[in-house]
Amino acid sequence: MTTSQSSQIQSDQPPCSPQSRQRPRVVAIAYCCSPYEGSEPGVGWNLVTQIAKYADIWVIVETHKFQAAIERYLTEHGPIPGLNFVFVAEKAWAHTMWQIPGMGYVSYNWWHQRAFQVARTLHKTLNFDLAHQINIMGFREPGYLHQLDIPFLWGPIGGTQNFPLRFLNEAGWVGGTFELLRTIMNSCQLRLSPKVRQAARKSVQLVAAGSVVRDDLATITSQPIDVISDISLPSKDVPLTSREHLTDGLRILWSGSFLTRKALSLLLKSIQQLPPDVPVKIRVLGDGCARKRWQAMAEKLGLKDRIEWLGWMPRDQAVAQLGWADVFAFTSLRDTTGTVMLEALQAGLPIICLDHQGAADVVTPACGIKVKVTHPRQVVADLAAAIIRLYRDDSLRMQMASEAQVRALDYDFERQATRWKNVYERILGPLAVRNSKSVEPTMPSQHEPKPGATCCTVLNHSSP
Numbered sequence: 001m002t003t004s005q006s007s008q009i010q011s012d013q014p015p016c017s018p019q020s021r022q023r024p025r026v027v028a029i030a031y032c033c034s035p036y037e038g039s040e041p042g043v044g045w046n047l048v049t050q051i052a053k054y055a056d057i058w059v060i061v062e063t064h065k066f067q068a069a070i071e072r073y074l075t076e077h078g079p080i081p082g083l084n085f086v087f088v089a090e091k092a093w094a095h096t097m098w099q100i101p102g103m104g105y106v107s108y109n110w111w112h113q114r115a116f117q118v119a120r121t122l123h124k125t126l127n128f129d130l131a132h133q134i135n136i137m138g139f140r141e142p143g144y145l146h147q148l149d150i151p152f153l154w155g156p157i158g159g160t161q162n163f164p165l166r167f168l169n170e171a172g173w174v175g176g177t178f179e180l181l182r183t184i185m186n187s188c189q190l191r192l193s194p195k196v197r198q199a200a201r202k203s204v205q206l207v208a209a210g211s212v213v214r215d216d217l218a219t220i221t222s223q224p225i226d227v228i229s230d231i232s233l234p235s236k237d238v239p240l241t242s243r244e245h246l247t248d249g250l251r252i253l254w255s256g257s258f259l260t261r262k263a264l265s266l267l268l269k270s271i272q273q274l275p276p277d278v279p280v281k282i283r284v285l286g287d288g289c290a291r292k293r294w295q296a297m298a299e300k301l302g303l304k305d306r307i308e309w310l311g312w313m314p315r316d317q318a319v320a321q322l323g324w325a326d327v328f329a330f331t332s333l334r335d336t337t338g339t340v341m342l343e344a345l346q347a348g349l350p351i352i353c354l355d356h357q358g359a360a361d362v363v364t365p366a367c368g369i370k371v372k373v374t375h376p377r378q379v380v381a382d383l384a385a386a387i388i389r390l391y392r393d394d395s396l397r398m399q400m401a402s403e404a405q406v407r408a409l410d411y412d413f414e415r416q417a418t419r420w421k422n423v424y425e426r427i428l429g430p431l432a433v434r435n436s437k438s439v440e441p442t443m444p445s446q447h448e449p450k451p452g453a454t455c456c457t458v459l460n461h462s463s464p
């Protein structure tokens with residue numbers, strides 16, 4: 001791995017033409033990118049490492065949060081052919097702005113302006129074939145890569161989905177007010193924001209992270225929109241640990257951040273409605289601002305003896321909890337998707353969830369029970385009915401456990417990579433016939449990043 005310092009990238013040489021090389025060149029922005037994290041950083045890492053299999057990609061990443069992790073991984077595991085990183089630092093005081101509601105996007109926009117200047121300078125030398133805006137996935141800030149004179153791909157895109165207004169009471173006064181204001185802002189920004197509409201119009205292809213996002217984007221653009229989930233998992237054989245006979249009741253696992261939009265309250269209320277002949281045990285993983293509220297609710301509902309609050313756990317310990325459970329419950333009222341659902345499916349756990357947003361896309365009738373989002377009381381009743389059904393019907397539960405692992409295969413890295421490769425081929429033409437080695441351009445100085453077919457170059461860009 002080569003690490004170099006540069007505040008400016010210049011070239012006296014003519015750029016290498018696309019016709020003189022065998023692999024396409026891509027410039028991408030993934031503000032969040034880390035091999036050690038889930039959520040947005042994991043999305044960035046998984047996607048760019050897959051793209052590097054069929055294209056040389058230069059990924060512009062934020063410095064302070066992610067450079068150390070990326071360099072550590074490359075030091076331990078070696079360079080990744082085709083993959084190059086360019087680090088652009090956010091302003092030192094930007095962390096403070098992220099603590100102020102709404103102001104984080106101001107700092108993020110300023111970072112995008114600086115990142116675009118780096119991308120434009122790189123383009124003069126490397127003559128990219130495609131620009132790809134990856135994350136942050138929220139639709140509000142599409143960046144400026146669409147201003148380059150090359151095809152622009154935007155996605156995966158999320159963030160358009162809203163909290164159902166009938167359920168605002170589940171979020172409490174503070175959470176409900178936030179969700180109501182967010183819904184209003186979402187509607188206005190999606191339809192009225194000039195930069196969102198311009199980026200959508202200039203995209204040759206948009207990729208939505210879910211069907212709800214696709215339908216929302218279709219209201220503002222006629223450009224092609226694919227749906228590719230933002231989440232994926234490595235392929236691995238996980239033994240099916242589901243118990244055929246429930247000698248001590250049904251074991252239910254719930255995992256996530258304790259945010260009001262995750263709506264653990266719906267599950268708690270449904271447990272309280274179960275008949276005496278349906279014993280359950282619940283383990284709750286996670287922590288957050290709603291912890292006291294939910295724990296007080298559980299005690300008020302008389303569930304104290306049936307719930308274990310495990311708090312945050314290291315990832316390997318959290319995943320190990322899947323082996324304890326018979327069923328996984330996912331109750332979120334606003335989520336693009338949810339990596340934890342895939343981990344549960346891979347472990348062979350039937351899922352009880354809402355037929356809503358990302359969960360509706362991931363869970364099928366073969367591997368889980370989806371509850372329609374109608375009215376809070378009806379949802380609570382339907383969740384209870386789903387628990388009763390899986391407790392009383394061993395054959396159904398075991399069949400769903402087996403189908404869960406089959407469903408998880410649809411989201412493994414290789415299948416997701418194939419979906420993205422198909423998108424790239426629609427834009428750039430066939431990639432499978434291209435040779436795996438790049439034809440390197442003549443670089444003007446040692447500070448220039450080189451195509452990563454044989455090494456992974458890291459450039460630290462420090463601009464004022």
